[in-house]
Amino acid sequence: MPRTTTTVLTVGALALAAVALTGCSALGDAAHDRLTSEASSRADLESAPAWLPDDATAITSVTGTGGGPSDTAPTTLVFTSRAGVTADGCRTTPRKSAPTMDADGAPDVYKATSVLQCGGWSMTAKGDRWVAWTPNPGDGGS
Incomplete structure (x- = not known):
């Protein structure tokens, strides 16, 4: 050659x-019809769910992009928080949903028998590492 x-x-x-x-x-x-983004802290996000703790760090967001214009985009947030989620209006409920979008470093939601449900979001934690997802059908949200 x-x-x-x-x-x-x-x-x-x-x-x-x-x-x-x-x-x-x-x-x-x-x-895989998704958009992944990362932020060092809550302050680095353009918009954050009201329930996301002020001390949230190491935040990864995975959002589905394959739905139609009228569909709610499935989203999974993984973050670290020592304070935890303490927002008003959140309640503990039996887990009946799971994230549609997989995110690296997320706690195993299938080990959780209950979740913290905050409106259209459900979440669980292992230690100070949290995973939150929407939609959350069956958990009392959307």
Whole structure:
């Protein structure tokens, strides 16, 4: 094989590898009809649910993008909070729903027999690591 062809193939393979390494999350999100975003703290979010604790950190949000215009986008939030969720209007109820969108680092919701339900959101925690999801059919929300 001529040196020019080998060089072009090598450069092409390296470029493809670089795109694969840097764009895995974006490509995975597009392939799975979801949008993943991260924030260091509640203050870094443009808008946050009212129940999200002020001390929330290491926040990951995964939102479904495959629904129609009238559908509520399924969303899963994973965050750390020592204070926990203490918002008025939240109540404990038997868990009958689970997140539609998977998020890395989320506590296992299937181990929870009850959840904290805050309007259209349900949530559970393992230690100070929380997972919250909407919609939450059967838990008293939407």
